[in-house]
Each structure stands twice: as structure tokens, then as C-alpha cells.
Amino acid sequence: MEKKDKIFLDHPRFHKFVFNDQVASVFDDMVARSIPFYDEIHAIILDLIDQFYVKNRLIYDLGCSTGTTISLIDRHLKNQKKSAHFIGVDNSQSMLEKCHEKIKKNKIQTVTLTCDDILNLKFQPAQIIIMNYTLQFIDPKKRQLIMGRIYKALHPGGIFILSEKIKSKDQTVNHLLIDLYHDFKKRNGYSALEIARKRDALLNVLIPLEAKQQLQLLQKSGFKKSEEIFRWYNFACFIGIK
Numbered sequence: 001m002e003k004k005d006k007i008f009l010d011h012p013r014f015h016k017f018v019f020n021d022q023v024a025s026v027f028d029d030m031v032a033r034s035i036p037f038y039d040e041i042h043a044i045i046l047d048l049i050d051q052f053y054v055k056n057r058l059i060y061d062l063g064c065s066t067g068t069t070i071s072l073i074d075r076h077l078k079n080q081k082k083s084a085h086f087i088g089v090d091n092s093q094s095m096l097e098k099c100h101e102k103i104k105k106n107k108i109q110t111v112t113l114t115c116d117d118i119l120n121l122k123f124q125p126a127q128i129i130i131m132n133y134t135l136q137f138i139d140p141k142k143r144q145l146i147m148g149r150i151y152k153a154l155h156p157g158g159i160f161i162l163s164e165k166i167k168s169k170d171q172t173v174n175h176l177l178i179d180l181y182h183d184f185k186k187r188n189g190y191s192a193l194e195i196a197r198k199r200d201a202l203l204n205v206l207i208p209l210e211a212k213q214q215l216q217l218l219q220k221s222g223f224k225k226s227e228e229i230f231r232w233y234n235f236a237c238f239i240g241i242k
Contacts, residue, residue: 005030008197017201019065019092027066027098033188035133036181036232041163042069044230044237045130046076052159053082057127060153062118063134064088067099067111074108085110087124091117118146123153132163136206147221151242160223160240167208167234177234184233211236 005026017023023030031038049059061069070086077084086108090096093115103111114121118134119142129150135143150160168174182195209217211228215238218226223240230237 002029005033006194008194008201009191015201017198017205019090019095021094024066024092024094024098027095028068031065031068031133033190034185036184036235037230041132041230041237042072045069045161046072048159048161048239049073049076049128052128052157053077053084054127054155054157055082057084057155057158058124059084059086060123060126060129061086061088062121062129062131062150063137064090064099064113065092065095067102069130069132070099070111071102071106071108074106074110083110085112087112087114087126089114089116089118089121091115121149123149125155126153127155127158128161129154129158130161132161133165135162136164136208140207140209144217144220147217151222151240154242156242158242160218160242162214162218162238162240164214164236164238165206165208165234166211166214166231166236169210169212174234180233181235208234211238214238 003026007022007026059073064070067088070088073084074086088096088099088111090099096113096115099113103113118138135146138146154160168177185195186192211231214236215226215228218238218240221240223242225241227239228236229239
């Protein structure tokens, strides 16, 4: 049974947010209740898989966490009598242990899991690279370097799917979107205290950019064909096509 996220209710002295054992144990519930349209983002990814899948070409999941995205794609392809080799990358061993459990449960044979910093990763040629709510945790000064390596790793015609929390340039609008997002979390059962504690724990750990800045990163990395394809308040999904 999925364990419910009560981290910021039970642990008032929780400091900087880290993807440790405690977070990994409740992560699936956490993202389901904290990330708006999480299922819809996966539906979009599956639609894009249908458009850009090429047999025998790699699919990367950067920041693969507990393996939900890999599992959904694998099941989707199997339903079409297709298959793919996945490489899941995460710098949290705790998350990868949960990922391994999910992959084993779903009987996915063609997965390589790597515990490493994405900056250290030596990419193999790939058709699809996915980065769901991961770039936002990386030093903004290093994001352009990572995006450039992603672009180089893709086959011509390959795609990069990027989902991120974003911010607005106008502070009034930005504060409004944050308030609306907190309303969303309250509807999903989080208390005002939990929301405030998590916000403090994520300060200077999760650093969002503006949607315009995300697109600039994509374009400067070589993605001449790029677009914001989904947005809900201060969350967005982008695509870059090589």
C-alpha cells in the first residue's frame, strides 16, 4: 500500500529538502498530491512516444526517481508489441532502490539504472530524453551545459521532454500563482503548516526559471524547434526537437 506523505507534519525541524530514504518512502504520494496534472504530463509523454519512437533506440529518464515514467512507457509500448531500452539516472540511491523495486514488480527487463550526477553522465546516442521536474534542482549556472549535452546525445529527429516548475517575471503575478498552487495542495490534503515547512525546505534548493528562460536554454543548446506545450499556473512542459 502506498505510504502517505506526512514528512512536514511529523518532522517540524526538517531543514533543506533532500531525496533521502524518508522522501523516497512517500515519494509517489508526494508527487501525486504536489504536482498538478502529473498524470496528464505522463499522457503527453506517451503521445509523444507514439510520434517519435524508433525501434532499438535508447530512452533516457533523467531524474527517474521511483521509476513511474519508465514503467508507464514500458507498459504503453508492450501494449503495441514494441519495446525499448531505458536508462534511468538519479543521484539518490534511496530513490533508485524504490525504482528497482517498481521495475522488478512490473517485470521490465530492458532497464539500466545509474546513480550519478547528471553532470557526470556520459550520454549514449538516444531517441528520447525525458527530464521531469529535475532540472529545477540543478545549479542554474550548470543547466546550459547539461542541455547542450542532451542535444548532442539525441539522434536527428529525437526529442527532449522537459517538465518544470516555473516562475513569472512580474512579482504580483508570481505571488498569485504561488497562492493558487498552495490552494491546489490544500485541496489534496496538505495543511497550511505542511505547505509552509516544505516551502522553506525547498528555498534555494528548487530554483525555478521563467518559461521564456527555459525556452532560451533550449534554443541556445541547439533546439531550433522548441515550444511550451503544457502549462498550469506555475508548472509547464516543454519540447525540443533535434
